[in-house]
Amino acid sequence: KVKRQGKNGHLFYTDDLDAQLLDHIELESDLRKAIERDELVVYYQPQFHSEYNRMIGVEALVRWNHPTRGLLSPGLFIPLAEETGLIYDLGTWVLREACRQMKRWHDEGGPLIPVSVNLSSHQFHQSNLVTYIRNILQETGLAPEYLELEITESMMMDPAVSIHILEELNKLGTRISLDDFGTGYSSLSYLKKFPIHKLKIDRSFITDISQNRNDRAIVSTIIAMAQNLKLDVIAEGIETKDQLDILTENDCKKIQGYYFASPLSAADVETMFIMPSREAQHLE
Numbered sequence: 460k461v462k463r464q465g466k467n468g469h470l471f472y473t474d475d476l477d478a479q480l481l482d483h484i485e486l487e488s489d490l491r492k493a494i495e496r497d498e499l500v501v502y503y504q505p506q507f508h509s510e511y512n513r514m515i516g517v518e519a520l521v522r523w524n525h526p527t528r529g530l531l532s533p534g535l536f537i538p539l540a541e542e543t544g545l546i547y548d549l550g551t552w553v554l555r556e557a558c559r560q561m562k563r564w565h566d567e568g569g570p571l572i573p574v575s576v577n578l579s580s581h582q583f584h585q586s587n588l589v590t591y592i593r594n595i596l597q598e599t600g601l602a603p604e605y606l607e608l609e610i611t612e613s614m615m616m617d618p619a620v621s622i623h624i625l626e627e628l629n630k631l632g633t634r635i636s637l638d639d640f641g642t643g644y645s646s647l648s649y650l651k652k653f654p655i656h657k658l659k660i661d662r663s664f665i666t667d668i669s670q671n672r673n674d675r676a677i678v679s680t681i682i683a684m685a686q687n688l689k690l691d692v693i694a695e696g697i698e699t700k701d702q703l704d705i706l707t708e709n710d711c712k713k714i715q716g717y718y719f720a721s722p723l724s725a726a727d728v729e730t731m732f733i734m735p736s737r738e739a740q741h742l743e
């Protein structure tokens with residue numbers, strides 16, 4: 460609760476709603492400065508191929524290193540960034556940073572893997588999206604096939620518009636992944652029309668997959684559908700060996716989750732995964 464000075468000079472506590480509002484306003488003004496002050500950080504969560512036991516990609520996940528509140532997760536400030544329009548600057552910053560980092564890893568002899576970057580709905584519908592992504596790729600030198608954009612079903616409310624944007628991104632040469640798949644309500648008939656490359660099975664179907672037959676049925680159906688539609692498929696939120704085994708049995712080999720690795724700072728990804736892979740290449 461927030462302490463405030465009343466008219467009569469007494470301190471009183473405002474109710475929770477007021478406190479939340481003040482907090483919100485304060486966070487908003489902080490967020491405006493966060494980019495200039497270099498307080499945003501990109502973490503990278505490795506993705507693995509369970510059979511080859513090899514890192515096959517990383518997802519860029521933004522964090523905010525707030526001066527007094529500590530490291531904040533995106534769930535706390537992405538919605539705020541969207542409400543206030545700050546998402547454009549924030550999103551551009553994340554894209555540039557992620558491309559720059561991946562290009563550097565490539566140049567340093569790391570594995571030639573792509574980086575996935577989440578797009579918000581506002582960004583996806585931004586009129587100059589393709590132009591500015593092209594510019595970022597040129598500026599950083601990352602080849603377009605090493606950038607994967609994660610979008611969600613909920614952004615595709617207007618299929619004709621979405622297909623147009625996706626086609627432009629395809630021409631540019633980036634890859635597109637449908638994140639949180641299964642939680643939206645996109646119709647299957649559109650799924651075959653959308654020029655996308657990958658389905659990312661949402662964590663909510665994975666959490667109870669060992670105990671819940673329905674979740675297991677949904678997941679195996681998504682995997683089979685992806686295969687039939689010639690789409691790549693990856694599961695997110697794998698935390699246990701049991702979950703991994705069920706996915707492997709169902710022929711989903713691409714995995715992201717705490718069982719393999721949490722989102723890590725660039726430095727940690729480097730010491731844990733990039734450097735060992737470079738040494739392995741030397742030995743081969």
Ligand code: C2E
Nearest residue numbers: 520521532533534537553577578579696697698716717722
């Ligand atoms: P998402 O894209 O679905 O990302 C996956 C989230 O699941 C991440 O949370 C990740 O840390 C978490 N996660 C990964 N493996 C596990 C696991 O095994 N167990 C559990 N319980 N969680 C796991 P995070 O980093 O808090 O990000 C939350 C969401 O915020 C993301 O969901 C994405 O929608 C959004 N987000 C993150 N970074 C950005 C960004 O740069 N731009 C935009 N527009 N959105 C972002």
Ligand code: MG
Nearest residue numbers: 518577609638
């Ligand atoms: Mg994602």
Ligand code: MG
Nearest residue numbers: 638639659695
């Ligand atoms: Mg997701």
Ligand code: MG
Nearest residue numbers: 638639661662
């Ligand atoms: Mg999710």
